[in-house]
Amino acid sequence: MAPPTISPETAAGLKKFIDDATKPDADRTILPAALVHIVDAQNNTLFSHGASTEKPPTVESMTIIQSLTKVVGAMAYMQLVERNLATLDDPATINKWLPELAGKKVLTGYTTDSVTGQKQYQLEERKGDITARMLMNHTYGGGHTFFNKLLLDYVQDLGVWETTNEAADPYGILLVSPLLWHPGTKTNYGQGLDWLAVLIERISKQSLQSYLQEHIFDPLGLKEIGVEAAYGGVATSLPHNTSKFWPRKLRTGNSSFVAVDVPEPEIVKRANAFPEGEYHTGCLGTGLVSSVRDYNHLLSVLLPENMGLDHVTGHRLLSAESVREITSPQLPEEIRDDSRSIPTANATPIVLPADLSISVLDPKGSYGLGCGVQGVDRALKNGGKGRSKGSVYWYGAPNCDMWVDREKGVVVSIWGNYYPWNDEAWVEFVAGVEGYVYEELGSADE
Numbered sequence: 001m002a003p004p005t006i007s008p009e010t011a012a013g014l015k016k017f018i019d020d021a022t023k024p025d026a027d028r029t030i031l032p033a034a035l036v037h038i039v040d041a042q043n044n045t046l047f048s049h050g051a052s053t054e055k056p057p058t059v060e061s062m063t064i065i066q067s068l069t070k071v072v073g074a075m076a077y078m079q080l081v082e083r084n085l086a087t088l089d090d091p092a093t094i095n096k097w098l099p100e101l102a103g104k105k106v107l108t109g110y111t112t113d114s115v116t117g118q119k120q121y122q123l124e125e126r127k128g129d130i131t132a133r134m135l136m137n138h139t140y141g142g143g144h145t146f147f148n149k150l151l152l153d154y155v156q157d158l159g160v161w162e163t164t165n166e167a168a169d170p171y172g173i174l175l176v177s178p179l180l181w182h183p184g185t186k187t188n189y190g191q192g193l194d195w196l197a198v199l200i201e202r203i204s205k206q207s208l209q210s211y212l213q214e215h216i217f218d219p220l221g222l223k224e225i226g227v228e229a230a231y232g233g234v235a236t237s238l239p240h241n242t243s244k245f246w247p248r249k250l251r252t253g254n255s256s257f258v259a260v261d262v263p264e265p266e267i268v269k270r271a272n273a274f275p276e277g278e279y280h281t282g283c284l285g286t287g288l289v290s291s292v293r294d295y296n297h298l299l300s301v302l303l304p305e306n307m308g309l310d311h312v313t314g315h316r317l318l319s320a321e322s323v324r325e326i327t328s329p330q331l332p333e334e335i336r337d338d339s340r341s342i343p344t345a346n347a348t349p350i351v352l353p354a355d356l357s358i359s360v361l362d363p364k365g366s367y368g369l370g371c372g373v374q375g376v377d378r379a380l381k382n383g384g385k386g387r388s389k390g391s392v393y394w395y396g397a398p399n400c401d402m403w404v405d406r407e408k409g410v411v412v413s414i415w416g417n418y419y420p421w422n423d424e425a426w427v428e429f430v431a432g433v434e435g436y437v438y439e440e441l442g443s444a445d446e
Helices: 008-021 066-082 092-097 132-137 149-157 170-176 192-204 208-220 292-302 320-327 424-444
Strands: 033-040 045-052 106-112 119-124 225-227 249-251 257-259 288-290 392-396 400-405 410-415
Touching: 008 033, 008 045, 008 424, 033 292, 033 424, 066 132, 066 192, 066 208, 066 288, 066 292, 066 320, 066 392, 066 400, 092 192, 106 149, 119 149, 132 192, 170 192, 192 208, 208 225, 208 292, 225 292, 288 292, 292 320, 292 400, 292 410, 410 424
Parallel strands: none
Antiparallel strands: 033 045, 033 410, 106 119, 225 288, 249 257, 392 400, 400 410
């Protein structure tokens, strides 16, 4: 296969498309910013361009990537599996290291008292084992208050919601949340990767920040990625990252936005943080801040040409077997499409509902470990071609899209850094960028 390229003509058209998407226009819904960065297996930049209504983002701009953290969590855990410190499929790993999770019951519903109007919640004993694989492919039975109304009601009725929720207290919300399904019986986008963060800390006896830095970021020379300041991370405060933070925004109109973040995030530290204390401050469902430069560099190890080896440093980050596990479809056929959707319970206006199994997204796809795996070549709404079957992809809530096209040999990040996720203007923009890229990559194969 010929190496992937982006021609000057395609690059010029794509740059204009990106610039036009952020130009103020009273009659059109615009984006506050857009950054597109594409690299090959050698981490060569094939295309990179940012535009904004204000200061354009660059490859160095660091932003909170939320759920794009998940695949990095899967990488971290697979390293422990390789070192024979953990397992994918032995429930003993969960029973030993996560007894709080192993002891969970399943919330099946509630009745309402006719006199007081209070809900009486019904829980039953769990049937079936939980494994680490289930935590990473969203089948362990847990939920998320952002997306599950029953779980949201349950936690709110406990009277702890103001201090115990996913944003303020990631470990605390894990402790109070029951399961919603018996393990392995349903696909549900839940809190599994946050449990994985606890598992990694307990097995490694390191803080999540320390583990990721020592075993993933430092070996690859990555300087613009790390744990969010809200979870005690220091990446955005380091001298070489001064003024690189890219604050998120929230849409308030067709061409109006408000800032969500302060210009320089304040580090939030907990006195009882693991490993000195018992409190697990890190999470892996979200939790990282990164530049596209470092993020794409890291994901390039998943391409078939590398299979876990970083081309830039020569460091082997993962074994080939670990890469195969992360990038392979993980869901049993009978539950693959029962809930590859993202509903909303408490996420609006941050997240709008989406169904990944629709025809123009991923109708035959699956979850991998900490990611999605494209089931067929993507067919864009306008009839054009998109990412290839087998591409690893996912989304960050601030409209941060990424995919690793293992057939074409490219890593693509398209980041807008604003809410709501799944905003119609953003979805159309990503499809437009994808159309430009694959018209070029597709013609190279002909």
